[in-house]
Amino acid sequence: MHIADMTAVSLAAAIREGKTTAVEAAEAMLARIAEKDKELNCYVTVDKEGALRKAAEVQEKIEKGELTGPLAGVPVAIKDNLCTEGLLTTCASRILHNFVPTYTAEAVRNLQKAGAVILGKTNMDEFAMGSTTETSAYGVTRNPHNTEHVPGGSSGGSAAAVAAGECFYALGSDTGGSIRQPASYCGVVGMKPTYGTVSRYGLIAYGSSLDQIGPLTKDVRDCATVLEVIASHDDKDSTSLVREDTDFTKALVEDVKGMRIGIPNDYLGEGLDAEVKDAILQAAKVLEAQGAVVERFDLSLVEYAIPAYYTIAAAEASSNLERFDGIKYGYRTEEYAGLHNMYKKSRSEGFGEEVKRRIMLGSFVLSSGYYDAYYLKALRVKALIKKAFDEAFAKYDMILGPVAPTTAPRLGESLADPIKMYLGDIYTIAINLAGLPGISVPCGQDSKGLPIGMQLIGDCFQEKKLIRAAYTYEQYEKK
Amino acid sequence: MANIISDETIEYVGILAKLELSEEEKEQAKKDMGRMLDYIDKLGELDTTGVEPMSHVFPVQNVFREDVVTNGDTREQLLSNAPQEKDGMFMVPRTF
Numbered sequence: 315m316h317i318a319d320m321t322a323v324s325l326a327a328a329i330r331e332g333k334t335t336a337v338e339a340a341e342a343m344l345a346r347i348a349e350k351d352k353e354l355n356c357y358v359t360v361d362k363e364g365a366l367r368k369a370a371e372v373q374e375k376i377e378k379g380e381l382t383g384p385l386a387g388v389p390v391a392i393k394d395n396l397c398t399e400g401l402l403t404t405c406a407s408r409i410l411h412n413f414v415p416t417y418t419a420e421a422v423r424n425l426q427k428a429g430a431v432i433l434g435k436t437n438m439d440e441f442a443m444g445s446t447t448e449t450s451a452y453g454v455t456r457n458p459h460n461t462e463h464v465p466g467g468s469s470g471g472s473a474a475a476v477a478a479g480e481c482f483y484a485l486g487s488d489t490g491g492s493i494r495q496p497a498s499y500c501g502v503v504g505m506k507p508t509y510g511t512v513s514r515y516g517l518i519a520y521g522s523s524l525d526q527i528g529p530l531t532k533d534v535r536d537c538a539t540v541l542e543v544i545a546s547h548d549d550k551d552s553t554s555l556v557r558e559d560t561d562f563t564k565a566l567v568e569d570v571k572g573m574r575i576g577i578p579n580d581y582l583g584e585g586l587d588a589e590v591k592d593a594i595l596q597a598a599k600v601l602e603a604q605g606a607v608v609e610r611f612d613l614s615l616v617e618y619a620i621p622a623y624y625t626i627a628a629a630e631a632s633s634n635l636e637r638f639d640g641i642k643y644g645y646r647t648e649e650y651a652g653l654h655n656m657y658k659k660s661r662s663e664g665f666g667e668e669v670k671r672r673i674m675l676g677s678f679v680l681s682s683g684y685y686d687a688y689y690l691k692a693l694r695v696k697a698l699i700k701k702a703f704d705e706a707f708a709k710y711d712m713i714l715g716p717v718a719p720t721t722a723p724r725l726g727e728s729l730a731d732p733i734k735m736y737l738g739d740i741y742t743i744a745i746n747l748a749g750l751p752g753i754s755v756p757c758g759q760d761s762k763g764l765p766i767g768m769q770l771i772g773d774c775f776q777e778k779k780l781i782r783a784a785y786t787y788e789q790y791e792k793k
Numbered sequence: 794m795a796n797i798i799s800d801e802t803i804e805y806v807g808i809l810a811k812l813e814l815s816e817e818e819k820e821q822a823k824k825d826m827g828r829m830l831d832y833i834d835k836l837g838e839l840d841t842t843g844v845e846p847m848s849h850v851f852p853v854q855n856v857f858r859e860d861v862v863t864n865g866d867t868r869e870q871l872l873s874n875a876p877q878e879k880d881g882m883f884m885v886p887r888t889f
Contacts, residue, residue: 412874413874414870414873414874416867416870416871416874417864417867509850509851510851510853523848523849523850549858552853552856553849553851553853553856555851555853615839617835618835618836618838618839620832621832621833621834621835621836622836624829624832624833625833625836632809632810636811639811640876641875641876641883641885642871642874642875642883643874643875644874644876645876646876646877650886652886652887652888653885653886653887653888654811655813656885656886657811658807658811658812658813659813661811661812661813662812662813662814665812670810670812670814670818670822671822671825673810673812674806674807674810674812674822674825674826675825675826675829676810677806677809677810678802678806678809678826678830679833680809681805681806681809688830688833690846691836691837691841692833692836693846693847693848694841694844694845694846694847695836695839695841696846696847697844697845697846697847698839698841698844700847700850732825732829733828733829733832748850749849749850749851774850774851
C-alpha cells in the first residue's frame with residue numbers, strides 16, 4: 315500500500331511501530347501535492363518548510379515517548395478560515411490576501427498538541443459563502459473524481475485534498491452544510507458536531523450561531539478520532555459547551571440492533587436525483603438488515619429552513635464582516651477621499667460578489683423597520699424547526715437522508731442563479747439551525763462515477779449514535 | 794416580483810453595509826435582493842404568534858471569565874498586518 319493511501323489512524327500506528335516516520339509521511343504528502351495540486355487547487359497555501367520542520371520535531375517526541383496519541387505525526391490540511399499563527403490565512407478572500415494571524419484557532423491547537431503536522435491551508439468559498447468553492451478569490455478547486463465537476467463547498471479544498479490523498483485528514487467548518495456536502499461530493503466522511511462541541515475561537519466568523527468546526531476524513535474511525543481530539547471546552551468561546559462524553563472512538567462498534575431510524579418523506583420528494591435516492595434507500599436497507607428499525611415519517615417545515623437560514627446567516631455575516639475595514643489588517647484601496655470613502659472602497663474592492671450580496675441582504679433584514687418582519691421572524695421559525703426535530707427525536711434515534719439533492723454539478727453551472735444554488739442546501743441547512751450533529755458517509759456512485767453521500771442526523775449530543783451507525787454501515791460495505 | 798427594491802433603499806443599505814456599488818452592481822443588487830425577499834416572504838405563511846425568537850439553541854447565558862492576560866505582547870506582529878502604521882499605532886486617513 316502506498317503511504318498516501320493509508321488512513322490517519324493507521325499511519326499514526328505505523329509511525330509508532332517504526333515502520334515509517336512523520337517526516338516520510340510529510341514528504342509523501344508534499345510530493346503528492348506537487349504532483350496533483352496544480353490541477354486540483356485544493357490548497358491556497360502549502361507550508362512546505364513548516365511541515366517538514368514540524369514533522370522532524372514530532373518524530374523526535376514520538377521516539378522519546380512524549381507523544382503517544384492516535385494522530386501523532388499525521389499530516390493534516392486546515393481550511394483557510396481557521397487562524398494559524400504565522401501562516402497566511404485568507405478566507406479565500408482578496409480582503410485578507412496578506413493576513414498573517416498572531417494566534418492559532420483552538421481546534422488547530424488541540425491537533426498540534428496531539429502531534430499534528432500542518433501541511434497548509436485549503437481553498438474554500440470566500441468567507442465560507444457558497445456551495446461549490448467557486449467563489450474563492452484564488453481560483454476554483456476541482457473534484458478529484460472528475461475534474462470538470464466542483465468539489466462542493468464551502469470546505470471544498472479540504473474535501474478534495476482528503477479524496478486526492480493530498481493530506482490524511484482535514485478540518486473544515488459547517489454553517490449550512492459546508493463540511494457534509496463537499497464530503498458527499500468527494501466521497502469522504504465529514505461530520506458537523508453539535509453546536510458548541512468544538513471551540514470556534516480562531517474561526518473567522520460567518521454565521522456565529524450556526525458555525526461549527528469538524529473533521530473531513532477517509533473513514534469513520536478517523537472521523538471519530540479527530541473529533542475526539544478537537545472537541546474541548548474553551549473559555550475563549552462563550553458558546554462552548556462542557557461535555558463529558560467526547561470519547562467518540564468508544565462508539566466505533568458494529569451494532570445497530572434496535573436502533574430506530576427515521577427517513578423523512580420530505581427528504582425524498584421533488585428535486586431529489588433518482589440515483590441519489592436509490593443509493594440512500596439501499597444504504598438504509600443495509601442498516602435495516604443489520605438490525606435497525608427503519609421507518610418513513612413526515613418531518614414538516616422542511617421548505618422553511620432555507621429562507622430562515624439565509625435571513626439569519628446573512629444578518630450575522632453583515633455584522634461579523636464589519637471588522638474588515640482596511641485599517642487593522644488586510645486589503646486597503648489605493649486611492650480614497652477620507653475615512654468613510656476608504657472603508658467603502660476597500661470593502662467593495664476586497665469582497666467578492668456573493669459576499670457582498672449576503673452583506674447587503676443582512677444589512678437590510680437588520681435595518682430599522684425590517685428587523686421584526688425578517689430577522690425576528692426567521693428566529694421564530696428557527697424555534698419551530700427545532701421543535702419539529704425534537705418531536706422526531708422523541709420517536710427516532712436518528713434521521714437518515716441524502717446530503718444533497720444531486721451529485722457534484724459541473725464547474726460553472728451553479729453561480730448563475732443564487733437561489734437555485736441555495737436550494738441545494740435543503741437537506742443540510744436545518745441541522746445548523748437546530749444545532750444538531752450530522753455526518754456524511756459515502757454510499758456509492760452515480761452512473762457518471764461521482765460519489766453519493768448518506769447523511770445521518772442525530773439529536774443534540776448524540777454523535778456517538780451517528781458514529782456507531784456510520785461505522786456499522788462502512789464495515790458492512792467493506793466486506 | 795413582489796418586492797421592488799427602490800434606488801433609495803439600495804443607497805441606504807449600501808451605507809449600512811459600507812459598500813460602494815457601481816451602477817451596474819446596484820441594478821443587480823436590486824434584482825437579487827428583491828428575489829431573495831420574495832423567497833424569504835415564504836416564512837409569512839407560518840403562524841409564529843407566541844413563539845419566542847430563538848437566537849441560540851442552548852440556553853447558555855452570561856458566560857464570564859476572569860480578565861487575565863494569557864498571550865504575550867504581540868504588538869509588532871499585529872501592526873505588521875496593518876496597511877499603514879506609524880510609531881506603533883494604526884494609521885487611518887484624516888477623519889475631519
